[in-house]
Amino acid sequence: MEHSEPVSSYEEALRRLDLVARRQKGQVIYVYREESREEFRDEVPLSRLGLPDPLERALEAYGIRGLYRFQADALERYRGGEDLVIVAGTGTGKTEAFTIPLLEDLIGRREAYTKPYAILVYPTKALARDQYIRLRRLAEGHLGFRVAVLDGDTPRDERSRIYSSPPHILVTNPDMIHYGLIHSQQIRRLLSNAKVLVLDEMHVYKGIFGTHVKWVVYRLQRLAGDLRFIGAGATIGNPEELGSKLFGRRPSIVWGPRRRKGEAVHALVSIGSGSRWTLSAAVIAALTKMGLKTLAFVDSQQMAELVARIAGRSYGVRVGIHRAGLPADYRRRVEDEFREGTLKAVVATPTMELGIDLGDLDAVLMVNLPHSFSSYLQRAGRAGRRDNPGLIVTLLGDNPIEAYFTRRPREFFAQSPDPSYIEPSNREVARVHLVALAMQEGLLDKSTLPPELAAVAEEAESLGLVRDVRGKLYPDWGKARQYIEEQGGLRSVGPQVTILEDGKKKIGYREMPAALYDLYPGAIYYHMGKLYLSVKLNLERMVAEVRRLGANVNFYTKPLYTVNVVEILPLESRDLGPLHLVYADVKLVIMVTGYIVREEYTGRKLYVNDYKEPLKWSYYTKAMVTRYPNPGITSPTALISGYHALEHAIIAAAKPVVGASEHGPRRNKLSFRAHSYL
Structure with missing residues (x-):
């Protein structure tokens, strides 16, 4: 275990940061200084x-x-x-x-x-x-x-x-x-x-x-x-x-002004051929041992747990975890200790992106490039408050967007905050609030409703949630209450899965469909710094059963899954060059077919386990649908490979445009899927 060696300047901090990155096969590639007075x-x-x-x-x-x-x-x-x-x-x-x-x-x-x-x-x-x-x-x-x-x-x-x-x-x-x-x-x-x-x-x-x-x-x-x-x-x-x-x-x-008073130093760090998670743990350890109070952001609940675990096991640094799904008293304890300075480092999902007072925060680490520049600015703004300089470190890997800014770092900092969009016509959301409004008022006159809510009235009636009597909507109180309860909170993208240790003790929760990617049978699940094995996931009862594991586990798991579009309800369309684009409500079916086991520190594949029967979950979301023409490639293998590459390019490019991450075991606010029609 290394000792703490506080730094006297950010030039010295950057020099040490580069040494740490190079040990992990990365390097500091760009430094941007920002001042606002x-x-x-x-x-x-x-x-x-x-x-x-x-x-x-x-x-x-x-x-x-x-x-x-x-x-x-x-x-x-x-x-x-x-x-x-x-x-x-x-x-x-x-x-x-x-x-x-x-x-x-x-x-x-x-x-x-x-x-x-x-x-x-x-x-x-x-x-x-x-x-x-x-x-x-x-x-x-x-x-x-x-x-x-x-x-x-x-x-x-x-x-x-x-x-x-x-x-x-x-x-x-x-x-x-x-x-x-x-x-x-x-x-x-x-x-x-x-x-x-x-x-x-x-x-x-x-x-x-x-x-x-x-x-x-x-x-x-x-x-x-x-x-x-x-x-x-x-x-x-x-x-x-x-x-x-x-x-x-x-x-x-x-x-008003874009950022607070004072100076901030932004460092972009290339991961190179190393592991993102191992490098992030090494950076957290180095920053805290320089005397810098550090907040690290990741986009996955399980990666928050994994990074904190590696930092503790490999570098002897106590790192708090702050994410959804943890007990409220645990999160408050982490906030209090971090604010008071008894805890020097925290790894968080976007739960700490907002303006909770964390005291004098010296450094922010972004383990992934955030899904939008606005999110980057929000996270970066946490460091250096109260007129103190701030150090912001961002890791860049080889996905298309991160690779682009690795080559053109000046362009990254020349961006403006991206626009924020909402979709009032989202049918899943509109149906929730039509039913909620009917319960709130007792009866609704359909003629007074905005078109987005009126458009889902027939659907709500077919589900037995409301009754239409000559243009007046009355809630079916029993079914409506159950429906609202099943939807979870306003941030929920699906029902909540309760996590039970040994089938009895509730230790947390996970929302669908994210629970499908984290709690499939055989999954290693990290929770409050402890390791669990998921032994059963019951999607009818919305319950996951887990069993505590020892501390010496040195591998993690990732799901094998497919996402299929089974229903398309077009909303509007337009032509763009040779492509006909359709904006639509779509029904997705997710199937987890097994999982892959990887070594904890290197990410090296150890083995694959396939299920006899896949786990399935379906839900509605929005999608942009198009059919790409055959570019004239005669080799089926080359054509499939080309479409697969296009899929990843669309996923990477769509993230900063729509402000969401890819469909899968990271964040699940929106779904992306490219389908080839050969």
């Missing part, structure tokens, strides 16, 4: 803003003497009655940009509204509670406005207090609103009083999750009436379009 120099003094005296005094007591230009701009536009989307980098003060206008409005209307006046929505419970502490210091500590958190962890007595004596500002999350509107008359009554809805971390609301949130906002608006909207996010390439879709009307855009 000019945008923060021109402050508007509080005395020139016309703020109420109590608010001005409170801000001064809080340590704020003036507002940056974009914060003052947000204040003026809010005073003018506009809906806002505030786009500013992590740590630049975007929270104050919407909090100050809300507090000014509260002071002016102290007796003229029902509570809560504002609902602040954060995408996760952890982030909501983190921001709640900041809000309380200003709103409650200095101005006497009560702030409260309502989520699944709120104790019963605190909930009763919130219902009987609502706070001025309510902090919550989309899932709480979604389920509360369905199941709780008290929550419906509480939310119906709101006048302003704030969606913070708005850049997260894209894809399937964003589409869910769009319909939650619509349902809340039907309940509360004419809400004011504010969105705030760090990396949004199309804020006006995204805001219009989420809010149902066009917002005004306030642009």
Whole structure:
């Protein structure tokens, strides 16, 4: 085990980083230095803003003497009655940009509204509670406005207090609103009083999750009436379009600085012929032994566990794990230890991409190139906050996109934040919210529904979830409740599989279809730093049974699987050159046919195990469908190989375009599959 040798400069850190990479057959190939100061120099003094005296005094007591230009701009536009989307980098003060206008409005209307006046929505419970502490210091500590958190962890007595004596500002999350509107008359009554809805971390609301949130906002608006909207996010390439879709009307855009004050050093590291996982563990160990508090991002839950395991076994470094599917108290303990500095390194999936306060974070490692440049900026923004320099290290392998930027690194840093898209017409999502709205309101007049929800009414009726009586939709309460429960949370892409140790003790969960790729019989499953063998996966009961293994296992497993398109429902089409492109709802069938066993450190194949009967799962998603012409290749082997290469090129190119990872045992937000028609 090596000793810690703190570094005095980032030049020295980069030199050591290159030595570590070369030992693992890689090297540092490019360094980019980023500095952001000019945008923060021109402050508007509080005395020139016309703020109420109590608010001005409170801000001064809080340590704020003036507002940056974009914060003052947000204040003026809010005073003018506009809906806002505030786009500013992590740590630049975007929270104050919407909090100050809300507090000014509260002071002016102290007796003229029902509570809560504002609902602040954060995408996760952890982030909501983190921001709640900041809000309380200003709103409650200095101005006497009560702030409260309502989520699944709120104790019963605190909930009763919130219902009987609502706070001025309510902090919550989309899932709480979604389920509360369905199941709780008290929550419906509480939310119906709101006048302003704030969606913070708005850049997260894209894809399937964003589409869910769009319909939650619509349902809340039907309940509360004419809400004011504010969105705030760090990396949004199309804020006006995204805001219009989420809010149902066009917002005004306030642009702030892209990144926080200070300097960041970005290093791109080629993996070369080495192992990504072994190199990432070596880099984490080296950074922490340089005295740098380090957060590493991976795109797979199991790879988070594997990297932490290698770092501990090979380098003697204690590394925390932060991912979905772990108990909430375990994740909170990791957050607390990391913030306090008793834990120096954490490997996380995107659960730590958001702005949870982690204290002074020195370095960020990205084990994979993120699926979008916006995600890269968000993760990179975690390092060097509070005016400290930050070191951001990214590993590049041989997949087409990473190989491209290995050759053209300057182009990577010249990118702008990519646009965020949601798809209101997604039938799976629309059906959930049609049923939820029917339960929320008791009956629905089909003529009042937006076309996307009306389009799935017949489908919902055929499933027995609603009844159509002369244009009025009534929920079948029993089936509707069961259906909503089976769908899981708003982030879910499928039902949850409960993981039982020895068939009895619940140790976690995994969502479908990801569970199919992680918990197939024979799989090595990593959980909280421990190793388990999956012995049974029951897809009817949605239960996986696992057995604890010893610590000396030196291999891991990967599933062998196929994905087949069994149904195509065209939505729209167009011609592009010789290709006819069809955008469609598609039904996929996944079949896990066995698994491959690989050596833990090198990734070398040890053996393959094939099942007698495959595991199957089907679901609907969106797809772009086309038929490629035969290019005139006469050799069947060459033709199949060419189409296979095209498949991988499409997968790699599609990731940064649509903001999703490939279909398979990494992330499963969207599915990609190229089919050859010979």
